[in-house]
Amino acid sequence: MTLPTRIAVFGATSAIAFEAVKLFAKKGASLYLCARDEGELKRLSDDLVVRGAKKVEYSAFDALDENSILNAIESCLSKLPDLDGLLIAHGTLPAQKLCETNIEEMKKTIDINFTSAAIILTHISSHFEKQGHGVIAVISSPAGDRGRQSNYVYGSAKGALTVFLSGLRQRMQKSGVRVLTIKPGFVDTPMTADFKKGILFVGPEVIARGIYKAMEKENDEVFLPWFWRWIMLVIRMIPQSVYKKLTL
Amino acid sequence: MSNNYYFESWGRFPRRIHLGEIVPQSINTVADSINSVNALVLPRGMGRSYGDSCLNDGGYLLFTRLLNKFVNFNPDMGILRCESGVTLDEILKVFVPQGWFLPVTPGTKFVTIGGAIANDVHGKNHHKAGTFGSHVICFELERSDGTRMICSKDRNADWYEATIGGLGLTGVILWADIRLKPINGPYIEMESIKFENLDEFFQISQESEAHCEYTVSWLDCLHNDGVRGIFMRGNHINKLEKEEMKAVHKNPTWKAFPFDAPSFLLSTVTIKLFNILFYNKQIIRKQRRIVHYDPFFYPLDNVNNWNRMYGKRGFLQWQCVVPVKNNKDAIRTILKEISKSKLGSFLVVLKEFGSIPAHGMLSFPMPGITLALDFPNVGEKLFSLLNKLDDIVCSAGGRIYPAKDARMSGKTFRSSFPKFEEFIKYVDPKLSSSFYRRVGGRNDIAN
Numbered sequence: 001m002t003l004p005t006r007i008a009v010f011g012a013t014s015a016i017a018f019e020a021v022k023l024f025a026k027k028g029a030s031l032y033l034c035a036r037d038e039g040e041l042k043r044l045s046d047d048l049v050v051r052g053a054k055k056v057e058y059s060a061f062d063a064l065d066e067n068s069i070l071n072a073i074e075s076c077l078s079k080l081p082d083l084d085g086l087l088i089a090h091g092t093l094p095a096q097k098l099c100e101t102n103i104e105e106m107k108k109t110i111d112i113n114f115t116s117a118a119i120i121l122t123h124i125s126s127h128f129e130k131q132g133h134g135v136i137a138v139i140s141s142p143a144g145d146r147g148r149q150s151n152y153v154y155g156s157a158k159g160a161l162t163v164f165l166s167g168l169r170q171r172m173q174k175s176g177v178r179v180l181t182i183k184p185g186f187v188d189t190p191m192t193a194d195f196k197k198g199i200l201f202v203g204p205e206v207i208a209r210g211i212y213k214a215m216e217k218e219n220d221e222v223f224l225p226w227f228w229r230w231i232m233l234v235i236r237m238i239p240q241s242v243y244k245k246l247t248l
Numbered sequence: 249m250s251n252n253y254y255f256e257s258w259g260r261f262p263r264r265i266h267l268g269e270i271v272p273q274s275i276n277t278v279a280d281s282i283n284s285v286n287a288l289v290l291p292r293g294m295g296r297s298y299g300d301s302c303l304n305d306g307g308y309l310l311f312t313r314l315l316n317k318f319v320n321f322n323p324d325m326g327i328l329r330c331e332s333g334v335t336l337d338e339i340l341k342v343f344v345p346q347g348w349f350l351p352v353t354p355g356t357k358f359v360t361i362g363g364a365i366a367n368d369v370h371g372k373n374h375h376k377a378g379t380f381g382s383h384v385i386c387f388e389l390e391r392s393d394g395t396r397m398i399c400s401k402d403r404n405a406d407w408y409e410a411t412i413g414g415l416g417l418t419g420v421i422l423w424a425d426i427r428l429k430p431i432n433g434p435y436i437e438m439e440s441i442k443f444e445n446l447d448e449f450f451q452i453s454q455e456s457e458a459h460c461e462y463t464v465s466w467l468d469c470l471h472n473d474g475v476r477g478i479f480m481r482g483n484h485i486n487k488l489e490k491e492e493m494k495a496v497h498k499n500p501t502w503k504a505f506p507f508d509a510p511s512f513l514l515s516t517v518t519i520k521l522f523n524i525l526f527y528n529k530q531i532i533r534k535q536r537r538i539v540h541y542d543p544f545f546y547p548l549d550n551v552n553n554w555n556r557m558y559g560k561r562g563f564l565q566w567q568c569v570v571p572v573k574n575n576k577d578a579i580r581t582i583l584k585e586i587s588k589s590k591l592g593s594f595l596v597v598l599k600e601f602g603s604i605p606a607h608g609m610l611s612f613p614m615p616g617i618t619l620a621l622d623f624p625n626v627g628e629k630l631f632s633l634l635n636k637l638d639d640i641v642c643s644a645g646g647r648i649y650p651a652k653d654a655r656m657s658g659k660t661f662r663s664s665f666p667k668f669e670e671f672i673k674y675v676d677p678k679l680s681s682s683f684y685r686r687v688g689g690r691n692d693i694a695n
Contacts, residue, residue, distance in 0.1 A: 026342075040274060043317050050318035050328075051342055190273060190314075 004085025011090025015189035019208030025053035033058035063116035099153040113157035137180040181221040185228040259298035260562030264305035275422040288680040293360030298565040299654030301683035332362030332421040345494040348428040351383035367651040368413035368611040372462035375602030381412035387424035392678035410674035413608025433493030438482035467596035468523040497542035519592040567620035570646035575617040578644035593621040609667040658688035
């Protein structure tokens with residue numbers, strides 16, 4: 001299977017997405033970048049042209065505004081009508097405590113991490129389905145595999161995303177469109193700037209290389225780095241009666 | 249922030265407590281980042297300086313790692329514009345396959361553009377190309393008060409001269425235009441020649457200057473009867489062919505120095521043994537080879553964290569330059585003192601600088617000969633040896649390299665960098681470093 005060469009990236013200014021699109025730019029791919037900050041998109045697009053991208057277009061979008069998402073998708077498909085790749089990398093990781101008392105914050109977390117991604121996926125997967133090919137890669141999280149008291153609002157949004165992708169994968173199977181769920185563990189990015197960094201932390205370029213390889217190898221679901229698969233297996237196997245007493 | 253925010257330099261000496269780190273997300277938030285803290289700040293790239301010029305005890309470090317974007321490249325002129333946190337490593341990976349190379353490179357590629365300018369670094373081609381600053385067409389400097397200036401030889405020329413070699417103290421470099429050099433491929437045709445004494449070194453060096461772009465020598469400084477070593481010289485390969493010619497360096501992956509080495513690994517005996525083996529590895533006097541640029545320019549980069557080889561106490565680098573007219577005697581005396589002290593070094597490097605003048609007020613290179621060594625930190629005995637060596641250098645009219653220094657006296661520094669008083673006028677009031685304060689720099693505002 002060949003890698004996509006005309007790719008839309010949502011959350012392009014995130015550290016992981018930037019490292020990943022660098023790899024595609026090097027291969028001469030055409031890119032359509034979407035993120036909140038237009039100035040940053042310009043900065044990124046200049047960089048990717050120097051690195052060898054064939055063409056880079058971009059537009060700002062707000063993940064909390066459905067019209068804004070639709071406009072970005074429309075503009076993307078008009079600029080790159082033969083789009084054959086999609087990477088969704090935007091997300092938000094708020095303080096769990098805040099989500100427990102502030103309903104607005106909780107809803108925002110679910111809308112950014114799940115609803116907006118589901119909207120993008122619905123539109124672009126239909127486009128790929130008609131076209132008969134395409135690769136979809138979405139950054140979910142191991143946090144979606146089992147709820148923990150320390151981040152279950154974020155975790156449940158990511159969990160919903162994982163389930164959505166699982167269903168979409170089955171549906172897309174027939175039309176030759178691939179759907180890849182990416183579950184990165186702890187990554188040293190601006191999103192985790194306030195975290196104390198332990199040995200499980202890796203740089204965004206490690207995750208980006210993993211994404212690139214997984215898109216090439218026709219994986220369905222990858223944990224990055226690999227050891228998270230085993231960590232999460234153990235966590236999922238803990239009986240509920242024990243799990244609820246743990247302070248994870 | 250915790251109170252125990254330790255940072256080290258590459259030499260792991262000294263270790264300093266800081267208030268914390270700040271990381272601007274883009275070039276548009278630099279001044280805000282500096283002003284978000286109420287203490288002195290020092291911009292820092294990869295922290296490859298050996299001493300305390302990349303430390304700021306009692307203050308903050310401003311990491312430029314997210315100022316890491318390319319802006320544009322003009323293939324007709326070979327001019328690259330990139331942000332200051334872009335590393336030489338990244339430039340090589342992107343541009344070697346396109347047939348371009350760095351105009352000047354130090355012995356590690358893990359250096360940012362901002363760091364290369366702030367230390368006005370030099371390389372094995374100093375005799376042909378001068379310092380890194382000579383290839384910086386312009387850059388944008390931002391001061392903590394939010395003023396932005398484009399600096400070049402013609403525009404804000406005084407700021408250009410203060411910032412090149414200015415140790416990150418004049419402001420934060422946001423981006424720079426660098427002139428890259430066209431190459432035919434990533435390989436170097438190199439020749440290594442053994443020499444038995446300093447006169448032979450000078451003779452080979454003279455003879456190589458005209459036809460070799462790169463020259464450098466490795467010395468066995470603990471050899472009983474004087475100086476011996478291996479002279480290495482090379483040129484970019486001169487033929488265009490096949491896909492292999494695009495081969496860039498690989499990332500070092502598994503070869504990392506995993507722990508702090510115990511001190512017995514670095515005794516005089518082991519260093520002496522290493523030197524004997526290294527010298528005798530090459531059996532014939534003269535050898536020719538074609539090598540990839542990576543091992544030629546960056547032999548140590550292949551081992552991550554090689555600085556841990558020196559254990560917890562770290563090591564000290566010492567690099568001097570002595571002007572042409574006095575060099576032979578002064579270098580002889582220095583080498584004699586080192587040999588006598590038995591505080592040897594694995595890696596002693598000797599090179600002749602050319603006469604292309606450096607642009608910076610505090611640029612280190614001058615026409616003459618430069619000698620670089622590293623010493624395991626054994627404490628007082630080493631410090632008194634280095635003081636003695638400083639004196640020899642100063643009286644010969646030479647100077648010590650600030651990027652590698654952790655201990656020279658303020659007097660030594662000020663007497664060998666006569667433009668320092670003028671330079672102080674350009675220092676940003678919110679920026680400072682441990683080195684700057686140590687050698688007698690003044691900050692107008694206190695924490």
